Amino acid sequence: MFFKDVNFGPHEGEVRFRLIHFWEARNVLTKLLFGLEMLLIDEEGTVIQGFIPSARIETYLPHMKAGGIYRLNNFFGSRNKTLYRVAEPSVVITFSSTSALSVLENSPVCFPDDRFRFHGYEEFDAACDLKGDLYDYVGHIKLVNGQVLNDSLVLDESEIASTRRILLHVQTHEGPVIKLYLWDKAAFDFSEKFKASGGTAKVILVTTLNPKRFGGALSLSSMASSRVFMDSDVQATRDYLAWLVSNSDVANRVDADVVTKTETVTIGELFSYMKQVAAKVVAWFECIATVADVVHGLSWYYIGCGVCHTKATKGPTTLMCKKCGKSDIVGVPQFLAKISVYDKSDQAFFFLLGDAGHELTGKKASELVESYFEANESVRDDHIVPVPQALSDTIGQTRKFIVKVSNHNLTGKTQSLTVTKVLHSDDPELEGELEEDVIIPAAQKTLDDGGAEDDPSMDSKGEKVKRAAQNDEAGDPKRAKCG
Numbered sequence: 001m002f003f004k005d006v007n008f009g010p011h012e013g014e015v016r017f018r019l020i021h022f023w024e025a026r027n028v029l030t031k032l033l034f035g036l037e038m039l040l041i042d043e044e045g046t047v048i049q050g051f052i053p054s055a056r057i058e059t060y061l062p063h064m065k066a067g068g069i070y071r072l073n074n075f076f077g078s079r080n081k082t083l084y085r086v087a088e089p090s091v092v093i094t095f096s097s098t099s100a101l102s103v104l105e106n107s108p109v110c111f112p113d114d115r116f117r118f119h120g121y122e123e124f125d126a127a128c129d130l131k132g133d134l135y136d137y138v139g140h141i142k143l144v145n146g147q148v149l150n151d152s153l154v155l156d157e158s159e160i161a162s163t164r165r166i167l168l169h170v171q172t173h174e175g176p177v178i179k180l181y182l183w184d185k186a187a188f189d190f191s192e193k194f195k196a197s198g199g200t201a202k203v204i205l206v207t208t209l210n211p212k213r214f215g216g217a218l219s220l221s222s223m224a225s226s227r228v229f230m231d232s233d234v235q236a237t238r239d240y241l242a243w244l245v246s247n248s249d250v251a252n253r254v255d256a257d258v259v260t261k262t263e264t265v266t267i268g269e270l271f272s273y274m275k276q277v278a279a280k281v282v283a284w285f286e287c288i289a290t291v292a293d294v295v296h297g298l299s300w301y302y303i304g305c306g307v308c309h310t311k312a313t314k315g316p317t318t319l320m321c322k323k324c325g326k327s328d329i330v331g332v333p334q335f336l337a338k339i340s341v342y343d344k345s346d347q348a349f350f351f352l353l354g355d356a357g358h359e360l361t362g363k364k365a366s367e368l369v370e371s372y373f374e375a376n377e378s379v380r381d382d383h384i385v386p387v388p389q390a391l392s393d394t395i396g397q398t399r400k401f402i403v404k405v406s407n408h409n410l411t412g413k414t415q416s417l418t419v420t421k422v423l424h425s426d427d428p429e430l431e432g433e434l435e436e437d438v439i440i441p442a443a444q445k446t447l448d449d450g451g452a453e454d455d456p457s458m459d460s461k462g463e464k465v466k467r468a469a470q471n472d473e474a475g476d477p478k479r480a481k482c483g
Helices: 054-063 121-126 157-163 184-196 235-246 267-275 355-361 365-375 441-449 463-471
Strands: 009-026 033-041 047-053 069-079 091-103 135-144 165-171 177-183 203-214 217-222 228-230 283-294 301-305 331-342 347-353 398-405 417-424
Touching: 009 047, 033 054, 047 054, 054 091, 121 135, 121 203, 121 217, 135 177, 135 235, 157 165, 157 184, 165 184, 177 184, 177 203, 184 217, 184 228, 203 235, 228 235, 267 283, 267 347, 267 398, 283 347, 301 365, 331 355, 331 365, 347 355, 355 365, 355 398, 355 417
Parallel strands: 047 091, 177 217, 347 417
Antiparallel strands: 009 033, 009 069, 033 047, 069 091, 135 165, 135 203, 165 177, 203 217, 203 228, 283 331, 283 398, 301 331, 331 347, 398 417
8 A cells, every 4th residue: 555545544454664754742831742753755755644642652662763664554544733744645644553563674665765845935935924834945054053154163062952942044045044943853963963064064954844933034943853964964965065066156145244143233334234235135133223303294103903913904894904814803003103313323214113112112002092092082083193202202212223124225215224123222132033023015115105104093992993994094093092
């Protein structure tokens, strides 16, 4: 029987396969062991997922070896999970109480060693945060834990042991640079392989990666099922290494130091980066600046989906969210305030987006909007809420801003920069999400135009939200209260 013939229910027949890989399946919170998950490949090259319940692990584990060839009699075809799948078939080969596993000695049939499912930047980006199938990545390394790849690079093993994490910046051919987080076993495997190469390894292949957004940018995170290959480990890395050697000029075109610069930069240096012909890569920087003023005459907030913060759109009678696909949502005011800042080198306009406004003022946009309408009950629903005192009080404050240099900055459409996080000037940079996954078409237009022609707003207390949406476009920040 081939894997393509396996369906749901009990099977008394025999399947033959190579055991590519196996790993423990545990509850993320309690760490309770559910069983062993496996990746199997048959002689036709079909890959399928296997599973051994925890109660039967001791029976089979002593006989299992990654890369070994086996025959299995009597098993159950279970339904594959929908989250984080590592193989395409909808069925999983599950070992039952009557299953018999044995090593297949001297098989005349050739079983493939492996099969990868590669995704590029665009595919990973489209699947970001969906918790769907896990795909593989191959590319070349630009940075290792913030250090430029060179012959003298030595990893800090004590740091890796304590954090159980390695952060790589990687790139496939001429594509965008991506952050690749290796956790636990994947991090240790990389460390061992990199050390064994004498610090010269350049190509990396990591399997079953979860695409997520950290700091507003696409990043890839390893999973328990992930494996790490480098340079000459497998044919796919050998092929990529050959391309890298013959295209070193292309591979080195993007300056890793500039793209991922983490030290504090001046406003002047930000503008210099935006003007560089070769610097056509979105990047995040730290910039210490002083608030000079808050721009008046523009709306300082928009109405976003209460779940994903995407800008709400107007439906016939309700607010809708295109990203969530819901036609009746609760809208929540989110910051989109324009401020003027300066340092010793230059001055600039920053847009405070989402939580960045909360971090600067200490107040949520929803609180400020609600308090305004509670104090001004007589104003109409289409009234534009003026800049709150909490924003004006930030004038003169010196803060560390995490700013995003976007494609709109790089193409010269605007010099206004988006702030994704605000820290006190003496705070260390925080790990994790520096920018929410906020997709706001009209807000992006605001960033492009340097104004707020399609400004967001809503009402709180549910009914007023709907009433405001009926009177105005969801993008127009008029009457808004939030409860």
